[in-house]
Amino acid sequence: MKRSREANDDLARRVEAITWYHTFDLPGGIVTPGLFDHRKVVHKLPIPASLEGKRCLDAASSDGFFAYEMARRGAAEVVSVDLADASRQDYQRPPKDHAKLTLGTGRATEAFEIVGECLGLDVQRVDLSLYDLDPATLGQFDFVFMGNILLHLSDPSRALRALATVTKPDGRLLSFEAVNLTLSVLRPKTPAGQFWHEDSGQWWTPNMVGHRRILHAGGWDVLDHGGPLFQPFGTHKRRVPRKVPTNGRDLLYWVWTRQVGGSTAWAIARPADV
Numbered sequence: 217m218k219r220s221r222e223a224n225d226d227l228a229r230r231v232e233a234i235t236w237y238h239t240f241d242l243p244g245g246i247v248t249p250g251l252f253d254h255r256k257v258v259h260k261l262p263i264p265a266s267l268e269g270k271r272c273l274d275a276a277s278s279d280g281f282f283a284y285e286m287a288r289r290g291a292a293e294v295v296s297v298d299l300a301d302a303s304r305q306d307y308q309r310p311p312k313d314h315a316k317l318t319l320g321t322g323r324a325t326e327a328f329e330i331v332g333e334c335l336g337l338d339v340q341r342v343d344l345s346l347y348d349l350d351p352a353t354l355g356q357f358d359f360v361f362m363g364n365i366l367l368h369l370s371d372p373s374r375a376l377r378a379l380a381t382v383t384k385p386d387g388r389l390l391s392f393e394a395v396n397l398t399l400s401v402l403r404p405k406t407p408a409g410q411f412w413h414e415d416s417g418q419w420w421t422p423n424m425v426g427h428r429r430i431l432h433a434g435g436w437d438v439l440d441h442g443g444p445l446f447q448p449f450g451t452h453k454r455r456v457p458r459k460v461p462t463n464g465r466d467l468l469y470w471v472w473t474r475q476v477g478g479s480t481a482w483a484i485a486r487p488a489d490v
């Protein structure tokens with residue numbers, strides 16, 4: 217159905233009014249200016265081509281790119297879980313300033329709703345912490361996607377154990393996580409991780425084998441794995457810095473990470489028989 221010019225202008229205004237984490241192709245040629253552009257990497261992930269008949273969960277969904285992707289692949293039902301209230305996220309040290317603590321509250325929910333309206337895909341949004349996932353309220357899922365979240369959690373194994381309770385015994389988890397590339401190259405067989413500097417939104421980034429070790433510790437048997445994959449940034453972030461970086465961390469970011477993308481790895485796992 218052809219959309220009116222007014223409808224497209226209205227959508228463009230709504231898109232412009234918020235900050236986007238994910239990049240979506242919306243009607244009228246509108247593309248959301250996401251922090252990341254997973255359109256360029258989603259085909260490299262082992263998400264089944266058809267999810268027909270499957271109950272799917274996108275755990276820590278943000279704007280819902282992967283939830284909508286699972287709906288697009290024919291899932292019978294998709295549930296997208298995220299925290300609407302940004303102050304409920306785990307911080308190394310919660311900012312004392314209330315405005316900083318609550319920055320981003322409601323943003324992802326709004327983005328998620330705009331996309332749902334535009335794409336006409338049915339995904340249920342649930343405002344819940346991963347720590348509180350409970351089969352009594354959510355039931356169990358056949359296929360679970362969980363991306364880029366373990367690094368933000370102070371207790372990743374607690375979240376993984378809760379996730380296992382909402383996954384069917386023969387269900388599958390696709391864990392797609394940020395990994396530390398240097399530690400993956402230097403220590404390919406030894407689980408290791410980077411503990412983040414005092415950036416309050418992140419805790420640790422494992423190497424690739426460390427990612428699998430965390431899944432194992434959290435009650436999952438890893439069946440397959442892959443990576444590194446580079447998660448490209450979207451247009452939200454500049455490609456070149458305004459000023460020449462003066463410290464090594466910024467230099468590495470602008471010369472490598474910003475250009476190539478964030479390092480990630482994936483693993484397919486099933487709940488361990490315990």
Ligand SMILES: C[S@@+](CC[C@H](N)C(=O)[O-])C[C@H]1O[C@@H](n2cnc3c(N)ncnc32)[C@H](O)[C@@H]1O
Pocket residue numbers: 275276277278279281297298299304305306324344345346347362363364365368
């Ligand atoms: C880095 S984004 C990842 C988004 C998406 N999964 C992806 O891979 O592109 C992390 C998301 O996790 C959410 N989050 C943080 N702590 C959470 C928790 N304890 N329970 C549920 N969601 C959480 C944040 O609100 C944010 O939307």
